[in-house]
Amino acid sequence: MTTGFWQQAKAVSGRDLLRERRRGDVLWITIPFGAIALLLVPLAVGTDAALLREIGPGMYWVIVMLFGVLVAVGKASSETLPQQDASLLLGLDPAAGFVGRSGAATLLLLIFEVVVGVVAVGLYDISIIGIPWLIFTLLTAAIGLALLGTLTGSIVNSTSAGTALVPLLVAPLSVPLLLGATQSYEGLRLGHSIVSWILLMVVVVLVVAIIGVLTARPLQET
Amino acid sequence: MTAQTRNRWWPWAAIVLSLATAFTLAMVSPADDVQGNLVRIMYLHVPAAWLAYLAFLVTFVGSVAYLLTRHFRWDRIAAASAEIGVYFTGLAIVLGMIWAKPTWGVWWTWDARLTLTAIMFFVYLGYLALRRTTDDPIARANRAAVLGVVGAIQIPLVHFSVVWWRTLHQPPSIIRPDGPAIQDSMMLVALIVGVLAFTVVYVSLMVKRIELIHLEDQRDAVERTADQPVAGEAVTAPDLGGPS
Amino acid sequence: MTSVHFRTVTETPLVELSGVGVRIGSTQILRDVDLQITAGEVVGLFGANGAGKTTMLRLIATLIRPAQGQGTVLGADLSSAERYDVRRRIGMIGHVPGLYPELTLGENLRYSARVAGVPTERAGEALGAVGLAGAADRRAGASSHGMQRRTEFARELMIDRSLLLLDEPHSALDRDAVDLVEGLIERKAAEGGAVVVVSHDRDRINAIAHRSVELAGGTLT
Numbered sequence: 001m002t003t004g005f006w007q008q009a010k011a012v013s014g015r016d017l018l019r020e021r022r023r024g025d026v027l028w029i030t031i032p033f034g035a036i037a038l039l040l041v042p043l044a045v046g047t048d049a050a051l052l053r054e055i056g057p058g059m060y061w062v063i064v065m066l067f068g069v070l071v072a073v074g075k076a077s078s079e080t081l082p083q084q085d086a087s088l089l090l091g092l093d094p095a096a097g098f099v100g101r102s103g104a105a106t107l108l109l110l111i112f113e114v115v116v117g118v119v120a121v122g123l124y125d126i127s128i129i130g131i132p133w134l135i136f137t138l139l140t141a142a143i144g145l146a147l148l149g150t151l152t153g154s155i156v157n158s159t160s161a162g163t164a165l166v167p168l169l170v171a172p173l174s175v176p177l178l179l180g181a182t183q184s185y186e187g188l189r190l191g192h193s194i195v196s197w198i199l200l201m202v203v204v205v206l207v208v209a210i211i212g213v214l215t216a217r218p219l220q221e222t
Numbered sequence: 223m224t225a226q227t228r229n230r231w232w233p234w235a236a237i238v239l240s241l242a243t244a245f246t247l248a249m250v251s252p253a254d255d256v257q258g259n260l261v262r263i264m265y266l267h268v269p270a271a272w273l274a275y276l277a278f279l280v281t282f283v284g285s286v287a288y289l290l291t292r293h294f295r296w297d298r299i300a301a302a303s304a305e306i307g308v309y310f311t312g313l314a315i316v317l318g319m320i321w322a323k324p325t326w327g328v329w330w331t332w333d334a335r336l337t338l339t340a341i342m343f344f345v346y347l348g349y350l351a352l353r354r355t356t357d358d359p360i361a362r363a364n365r366a367a368v369l370g371v372v373g374a375i376q377i378p379l380v381h382f383s384v385v386w387w388r389t390l391h392q393p394p395s396i397i398r399p400d401g402p403a404i405q406d407s408m409m410l411v412a413l414i415v416g417v418l419a420f421t422v423v424y425v426s427l428m429v430k431r432i433e434l435i436h437l438e439d440q441r442d443a444v445e446r447t448a449d450q451p452v453a454g455e456a457v458t459a460p461d462l463g464g465p466s
Numbered sequence: 467m468t469s470v471h472f473r474t475v476t477e478t479p480l481v482e483l484s485g486v487g488v489r490i491g492s493t494q495i496l497r498d499v500d501l502q503i504t505a506g507e508v509v510g511l512f513g514a515n516g517a518g519k520t521t522m523l524r525l526i527a528t529l530i531r532p533a534q535g536q537g538t539v540l541g542a543d544l545s546s547a548e549r550y551d552v553r554r555r556i557g558m559i560g561h562v563p564g565l566y567p568e569l570t571l572g573e574n575l576r577y578s579a580r581v582a583g584v585p586t587e588r589a590g591e592a593l594g595a596v597g598l599a600g601a602a603d604r605r606a607g608a609s610s611h612g613m614q615r616r617t618e619f620a621r622e623l624m625i626d627r628s629l630l631l632l633d634e635p636h637s638a639l640d641r642d643a644v645d646l647v648e649g650l651i652e653r654k655a656a657e658g659g660a661v662v663v664v665s666h667d668r669d670r671i672n673a674i675a676h677r678s679v680e681l682a683g684g685t686l687t
Contacts, residue, residue: 019569
């Protein structure tokens with residue numbers, strides 16, 4: 001008997017979310033790390049309210065991109081070899097594993113974005129505008145970053161550098177997401193259309209998702 | 223002249239000839255009306271930037287071809303192109319900065335092309351770092367190929383995002399020179415010859431580097447099948463003997 | 467080798483390795499391995515520390531590609547994508563448990579059931595069969611090595627496998643669990659599957675295996 005692709009993906013997502021709930025890495029380590037980074041910036045650049053309002057949204061998204069990837073990669077690479085072997089011998093489709101891990105990472109990244117976002121609003125006095133579009137941006141950025149992080153986590157799995165290499169690989173590739181997110185906010189603030197930025201982010205998500213699914217099996221091979 | 227001798231000298235001859243031609247033309251072409259002799263850096267910067275993109279494209283093609291065929295030849299092509307490409311990308315960035323400082327008063331201008339080139343440089347670095355940290359040749363080829371595809375497909379998206387971003391955020395409207403307009407046909411000729419010369423350099427380096435990688439792979443294959451001890455033979459029975 | 471407990475071995479080869487070599491990175495682990503295992507057979511695999519026994523099991527489990535030679539497991543070529551299709555029919559209990567320490571024993575089994583496509587109710591039944599019904603809510607990381615082992619045996623009871631690979635199955639197990647292991651081996655072989663058992667306990671394995679092979683110098687003797 002073989003299980004459906006989506007059932008397997010759901011099982012993997014559930015597993016990762018349960019593990020994270022028990023470990024609390026994102027809640028107790030990564031989120032505070034992101035928050036303190038937001039705190040450090042004004043100490044370095046100055047506390048002028050107008051300046052902070054200006055740079056706040058950009059700083060927030062940079063921190064999401066750089067630290068958020070740790071959310072995705074912390075899980076993706078935290079399987080030992082016996083755990084991976086056991087999953088594979090259950091008949092887990094590597095592509096379903098990729099989708100499942102990405103799904104869990106998306107949810108954790110959304111939590112990261114919301115909590116760190118509240119801190120950013122507080123510290124930098126950022127206005128919250130265009131809530132529906134803002135939610136869509138947060139969601140798309142979370143999905144895109146989760147996919148990028150999970151894919152690169154699979155790429156570096158069992159190399160000697162391991163997870164240390166992931167931020168270097170993800171950072172340049174996350175530029176369209178970073179610009180899409182920041183320019184969307186800027187556009188909302190100025191009353192411009194942001195459809196092209198949103199579309200760009202959606203395209204990034206689709207491209208990485210397709211590549212991740214198609215290359216899941218080759219990446220499993222040793 | 224044997225085929226081996228021909229093979230040995232022709233890349234060097236091609237490189238020297240083409241670079242000499244490009245250098246000569248760059249020096250005899252006229253100075254720019256606004257920037258004077260500073261414009262001559264362009265005859266290096268533009269070809270280097272062109273090569274950075276070409277090398278990236280070749281890495282992408284090699285990566286796709288490897289994933290489809292699993293022939294290591296394509297992995298070698300992708301790897302060699304990335305190694306050569308990272309140097310030309312770095313060169314393009316440095317030359318761009320050297321040109322920017324006296325021209326615009328700053329080392330970095332956040333010009334869309336320059337920013338994109340810098341991002342590509344880091345993608346290359348990541349690709350090479352991944353290859354360096356993966357021991358198994360099959361795993362290395364698989365993973366590098368996937369990263370090569372992801373990186374290359376993302377680059378047009380990065381390009382669009384950066385260009386749109388710069389379009390929305392034009393630099394302040396002070397009088398500042400743009401990239402030099404090609405005012406003279408000699409300048410155009412010098413630029414085109416420079417691009418061709420660098421392409422010859424790239425092809426020559428690729429031929430040599432692929433050959434070298436192939437030899438390295440063959441050496442590894444010989445070592446693999448050589449009569450070497452297996453890992454288990456390093457373990458022997460413990461010797462607990464003391465004075466009897 | 468003493469008495470044989472199982473029914474007559476049939477001739478269908480489930481595992482066929484011919485001149486197989488395995489490298490991990492730049493290190494040769496196995497070389498020129500020839501092995502045939504037929505349905506209903508129990509094979510003991512012995513060898514010194516570092517001889518490559520675990521690598522051999524992972525090779526048969528299709529988790530490693532051969533660097534030299536040819537091999538098929540359950541009809542799938544070890545060098546091709548066919549091997550993905552047969553993994554579901556191969557069970558392996560390794561040296562180190564493959565459970566998730568943050569999850570309870572029950573949760574680990576239910577996860578396995580969902581991925582393998584078996585009803586999750588079987589997880590509870592399987593845990594009961596291995597004597598861990600009362601420990602289902604204990605975290606795997608807080609459970610003893612022996613309990614984790616039993617949980618992995620529960621997983622193999624839950625899922626229909628044609629080939630079972632066991633790496634030091636008796637280690638960390640008490641007497642009851644040892645009987646459980648040998649019962650599982652007997653059952654798999656009786657059902658027409660095959661079992662490969664790695665162990666240092668030659669006497670115990672020889673008592674239940676049809677034959678044994680020795681791994682030395684990277685190859686089988």
